Amino acid sequence: MGLGSFCVLIILIATFITWYGNNKALRVNHALGKDLKLPSLPKYYSFYAILWLIIPSIILILTWYIAKPLILDVLVLSFISEDTIKNFSGDPSMLVDRVKSINIERPFPGTDTNLIEAAVYLKKTLERVQTFTFLSILSLGCFLSFIAIKKINPAFRARQIVEKYNVAILLVCSVVAIVTTIGIVFSLIFEALRFFDKIPLFDFLFGLSWSPQMAIREDQVASQGSFGAIPIFAGTLLITIIAMTVAIPVGLTSAIFLSQYSSPMTRSIIKPLLEILAGVPTVVYGFFAAITVGPFLKGLGDVFSLNIASESALAAGSVMGIMIIPFISSLSDDVISAVPQSLKDGSYAMGATKSETVKKVILPAALPGIVGAILLAISRAVGETMIVVMAAGIAANLTANPLEAVTTVTVQIVTLLIGDQEFDSAKTLAAFALGITLFVVTLMLNLFALRIVHKYREKYE
Amino acid sequence: MVSKKKIKVLTKRVSVFYGDKQAIKDVNLEIYENQVTSLIGPSGCGKSTFLRCINRMNDTIDICRITGKVLIDNDDIYKATLDPVLLRARVGMVFQKPNPFPKSIFDNVAYGPQIHGLTNSKEELEDLVVNSLQKAGLFNEVKDRMNESGTSLSGGQQQRLCIARAIAVSPEIILMDEPCSALDPIATAVIEELIDELMQNYTIVIVTHSMQQAARVSQQTAYFHMGNLIEFGETSKIFQNPKNKQTQDYITGRIG
Amino acid sequence: MEKHIVTNYDLDLDQCKTMIGEMSIYIDKLLVDVVGLVSSKNTNLINGIFRTEEEINKLEKKLRLFTLNVLSKRQPMADDLRAVLITLKISGILERIADHLVNITKKIDHQIKIPEYFSSKMDLEALGKLVSENFSTVINLYKEPSNEVAKEVLRKDMLCNELFSEICKKNLDDISKNNEQKECKFFIEINFIAKEFERIGDLVKNISKEVRYSISGKVR
Numbered sequence: 001m002g003l004g005s006f007c008v009l010i011i012l013i014a015t016f017i018t019w020y021g022n023n024k025a026l027r028v029n030h031a032l033g034k035d036l037k038l039p040s041l042p043k044y045y046s047f048y049a050i051l052w053l054i055i056p057s058i059i060l061i062l063t064w065y066i067a068k069p070l071i072l073d074v075l076v077l078s079f080i081s082e083d084t085i086k087n088f089s090g091d092p093s094m095l096v097d098r099v100k101s102i103n104i105e106r107p108f109p110g111t112d113t114n115l116i117e118a119a120v121y122l123k124k125t126l127e128r129v130q131t132f133t134f135l136s137i138l139s140l141g142c143f144l145s146f147i148a149i150k151k152i153n154p155a156f157r158a159r160q161i162v163e164k165y166n167v168a169i170l171l172v173c174s175v176v177a178i179v180t181t182i183g184i185v186f187s188l189i190f191e192a193l194r195f196f197d198k199i200p201l202f203d204f205l206f207g208l209s210w211s212p213q214m215a216i217r218e219d220q221v222a223s224q225g226s227f228g229a230i231p232i233f234a235g236t237l238l239i240t241i242i243a244m245t246v247a248i249p250v251g252l253t254s255a256i257f258l259s260q261y262s263s264p265m266t267r268s269i270i271k272p273l274l275e276i277l278a279g280v281p282t283v284v285y286g287f288f289a290a291i292t293v294g295p296f297l298k299g300l301g302d303v304f305s306l307n308i309a310s311e312s313a314l315a316a317g318s319v320m321g322i323m324i325i326p327f328i329s330s331l332s333d334d335v336i337s338a339v340p341q342s343l344k345d346g347s348y349a350m351g352a353t354k355s356e357t358v359k360k361v362i363l364p365a366a367l368p369g370i371v372g373a374i375l376l377a378i379s380r381a382v383g384e385t386m387i388v389v390m391a392a393g394i395a396a397n398l399t400a401n402p403l404e405a406v407t408t409v410t411v412q413i414v415t416l417l418i419g420d421q422e423f424d425s426a427k428t429l430a431a432f433a434l435g436i437t438l439f440v441v442t443l444m445l446n447l448f449a450l451r452i453v454h455k456y457r458e459k460y461e
Numbered sequence: 462m463v464s465k466k467k468i469k470v471l472t473k474r475v476s477v478f479y480g481d482k483q484a485i486k487d488v489n490l491e492i493y494e495n496q497v498t499s500l501i502g503p504s505g506c507g508k509s510t511f512l513r514c515i516n517r518m519n520d521t522i523d524i525c526r527i528t529g530k531v532l533i534d535n536d537d538i539y540k541a542t543l544d545p546v547l548l549r550a551r552v553g554m555v556f557q558k559p560n561p562f563p564k565s566i567f568d569n570v571a572y573g574p575q576i577h578g579l580t581n582s583k584e585e586l587e588d589l590v591v592n593s594l595q596k597a598g599l600f601n602e603v604k605d606r607m608n609e610s611g612t613s614l615s616g617g618q619q620q621r622l623c624i625a626r627a628i629a630v631s632p633e634i635i636l637m638d639e640p641c642s643a644l645d646p647i648a649t650a651v652i653e654e655l656i657d658e659l660m661q662n663y664t665i666v667i668v669t670h671s672m673q674q675a676a677r678v679s680q681q682t683a684y685f686h687m688g689n690l691i692e693f694g695e696t697s698k699i700f701q702n703p704k705n706k707q708t709q710d711y712i713t714g715r716i717g
Numbered sequence: 718m719e720k721h722i723v724t725n726y727d728l729d730l731d732q733c734k735t736m737i738g739e740m741s742i743y744i745d746k747l748l749v750d751v752v753g754l755v756s757s758k759n760t761n762l763i764n765g766i767f768r769t770e771e772e773i774n775k776l777e778k779k780l781r782l783f784t785l786n787v788l789s790k791r792q793p794m795a796d797d798l799r800a801v802l803i804t805l806k807i808s809g810i811l812e813r814i815a816d817h818l819v820n821i822t823k824k825i826d827h828q829i830k831i832p833e834y835f836s837s838k839m840d841l842e843a844l845g846k847l848v849s850e851n852f853s854t855v856i857n858l859y860k861e862p863s864n865e866v867a868k869e870v871l872r873k874d875m876l877c878n879e880l881f882s883e884i885c886k887k888n889l890d891d892i893s894k895n896n897e898q899k900e901c902k903f904f905i906e907i908n909f910i911a912k913e914f915e916r917i918g919d920l921v922k923n924i925s926k927e928v929r930y931s932i933s934g935k936v937r
Contacts, residue, residue, distance in 0.1 A: 340560070342556055342557075342558050342560040343560050343562060343563075344521075345518065345521070345554075345556060345560070346556060346560040346561075346562065346623065346626075347562070347572075348518065348521055348549070349516060349518060349549055349553065349554035349556075349627075350549065350550075350553075350572060350573045350576065350626065350627070350630065351545075351546045351547065351548075351549035351550040351573065351576065351577060351630065352546075352572075352576050353546060353576075356576050360562075360572065360576070361562050364562070364563055364564060365562070365563045647722065650721075650722035650723055651722055653722075653723055654722050654723045654724060654725075657723065657724070657725055673792050676789055676790050676792070677723070677790055677791060677792075696790075697786055697789065697790070700789045700790075701785060701786075701789050
């Protein structure tokens with residue numbers, strides 16, 4: 001019996017228990033007569049019974065899946081003959097892995113017959129044991145929930161207990177998200193720490209040169225790579241600034257137009273169009289930047305006898321800016337629309353024109369929200385990879401010239417992890433160091449943005 | 462009381478339509494200078510709509526259409542050559558919910574004078590702001606915190622700030638749309654006292670849900686019902702001996 | 718007393734008091750005139766009394782309209798409500814006092830013959846003066862309520878009542894001594910006049926009751 005059929009069974013049983021528990025509670029209610037009643041509705045009693053079925057089942061199933069590999073090992077080792085173990089040169093646990101990997105139908109020619117037999121035995125036993133376990137879990141659950149149904153009486157207050165379990169279930173689910181986040185952060189931190197064992201933190205944060213090549217042989221040229229993160233952070237900054245220079249004015253003005261000036265008709269056309277921009281995959285933006293915008297800029301530069309690299313920060317940044325426009329415009333549109341009509345009326349009643357009202361009342365009122373939107377957009381831009389990979393190049397130049405090729409943190413992470421390499425070399429670990437730094441930066445931006453947005457919300461409630 | 466009253470605002474057969482729905486039906490009303498005129502009536506009777514006709518605030522609503530004439534000092538405010546921006550400087554408005562701008566107290570009051578270019582120097586502007594706040598009876602409470610946000614004030618203070626803001630452009634008429642409905646009785650009393658004082662220099666029209674408030678603050682009362690002006694007259698007469706049965710039923714709480 | 722936030726409210730309440738004060742000045746004048754009339758008949762005085770009574774009636778009407786206005790405009794509460802309420806009631810009482818005084822005047826006006834012997838004359842004058850005095854006291858009480866003054870009013874009212882029964886007794890004696898019918902009628906008239914004064918005394922006492930009600934808020 002597999003997990004699938006187990007789930008189907010448990011759902012069937014749960015349906016039955018709901019029906020039975022409900023009926024039982026109704027019967028008890030009836031038997032109690034008119035004046036007296038159960039303290040909770042019948043459905044709470046059946047729900048309580050289901051809790052007794054499901055919670056132990058889930059816990060036991062999880063335990064089973066944790067314990068299963070251990071049982072496997074014991075089973076396999078007990079089956080394989082002493083000789084085979086003795087003949088095997090490596091650790092016995094490797095033998096277990098090999099047994100597990102054998103395809104029973106079409107074993108690899110020349111495999112030890114003893115091992116094949118072990119595999120067949122393993123498969124059969126495992127199936128039997130699992131079926132037995134599942135069935136016992138089910139019967140235990142049934143037993144417990146029937147006890148719960150037996151317990152139905154006026155002194156038993158099911159609603160309060162069910163409510164408590166509800167809260168517990170919600171808590172568990174939210175804890176899962178938190179634990180995942182913490183897990184990611186810790187994995188980043190540990191790998192990054194390993195990197196900082198090899199390269200000093202100071203060199204990483206303040207070094208001016210980035211060339212993460214490590215020598216494979218001791219005598220190779222450029223045996224010592226340099227890991228100064230300044231150029232790539234500067235590159236990220238440059239591209240972000242370019243992107244924001246494009247996105248903020250365009251996004252903001254379109255938000256103002258959409259929320260204040262456009263007729264409902266125009267709004268209903270333009271807004272979805274802007275949102276299509278948001279739906280374009282970043283890869284598409286990437287090759288748009290690399291194939292269309294980059295060469296176009298280069299050509300334009302030639303006209304003015306400027307030397308623009310075909311992979312320039314300008315191309316990547318401006319396309320990234322376009323990508324972020326809908327982000328800024330729809331967020332700012334929301335906050336601008338949230339400015340209460342009463343404020344606008346107040347301004348109009350003073351004899352202000354529409355543009356005066358927008359400039360002097362609406363924008364100041366919406367400013368915290370707009371700043372929040374921009375900060376969120378920045379953290380988005382900082383984390384953007386695809387466009388930069390394709391359009392801005394991977395050379396870590398320390399330059400403020402937007403016409404040259406630069407690189408960003410995310411691009412470097414990608415290039416560091418692509419290809420064959422050991423996972424303990426400084427080159428690979430540098431990716432984690434970059435990752436954690438980027439993580440900290442975007443986290444701070446997000447916190448800052450959320451705080452501002454939150455402050456804004458308080459104002460009108 | 463006053464022998465000869467000068468008519469400040471005169472409406473002739475004013476009707477207002479929201480799309481197909483007629484909100485105001487042929488209202489003829491006289492509003493006298495330096496008096497408080499209150500508009501009462503059940504919700505949705507059109508009194509707020511009528512109020513907003515006087516400073517053309519209805520212009521900001523697209524589907525709103527108005528017929529008839531509204532004359533201020535015998536001058537039609539709906540004629541094509543009249544700029545609503547200038548009109549609104551003459552006819553100030555205070556709203557139901559206090560709506561100070563999210564700016565400092567000073568900037569809130571300075572807003573009107575700045576957009577209309579009423580002052581030539583910083584000192585003049587400061588004088589004007591202080592003066593307006595004094596007239597609104599708020600200066601003593603806020604003089605030490607002129608740079609704090611207007612939204613940090615209490616509800617009653619915010620409403621007086623809005624009144625100061627309206628006064629700052631020296632209007633002739635002040636429209637008040639249920640100015641006390643969001644305030645507690647004490648703050649309401651303070652505003653009512655303020656209205657008593659402002660009456661000396663301004664013509665005030667106030668929409669209120671509280672008949673008691675209308676009785677307290679106004680000299681003239683107009684009763685609206687379903688977009689019609691049912692009765693208009695001296696407040697004391699309306700509240701002691703109304704001529705119309707509908708008015709009587711409304712003020713005595715028999716219909717509503 | 719704390720001031721109201723709305724200053725015009727205070728002005729209205731003050732106006733109530735002022736109008737009662739104004740009425741009471743007229744009543745005071747009437748009382749003095751009528752007491753003077755009791756001691757010696759004077760036609761000028763009589764005409765003046767009628768005119769004053771008219772003034773009082775006008776004032777009473779004005780005050781009624783004014784209090785109505787205050788009630789509808791200010792919707793007074795608690796002590797303010799009681800203050801306005803007693804203004805209305807006191808003005809009614811004052812108007813009735815004026816009526817009683819006019820009744821006395823009419824009786825004196827129509828009286829043709831005065832007998833030589835008239836033993837209660839002094840007492841009647843004393844009664845008039847006492848009532849007049851008590852009236853001033855009660856108006857002071859209205860303007861500035863105090864327990865002492867309230868007791869004083871009660872004490873003086875007792876005196877009035879005693880004086881009234883004294884007068885009745887003396888008149889009865891006089892009637893039994895005189896056999897002439899016309900003189901009998903005169904003594905009965907004197908009795909009525911004394912009765913009117915006694916009524917006025919009662920009304921004065923009622924004013925003090927109203928004042929006490931407005932202070933304590935309890936109906937006794």
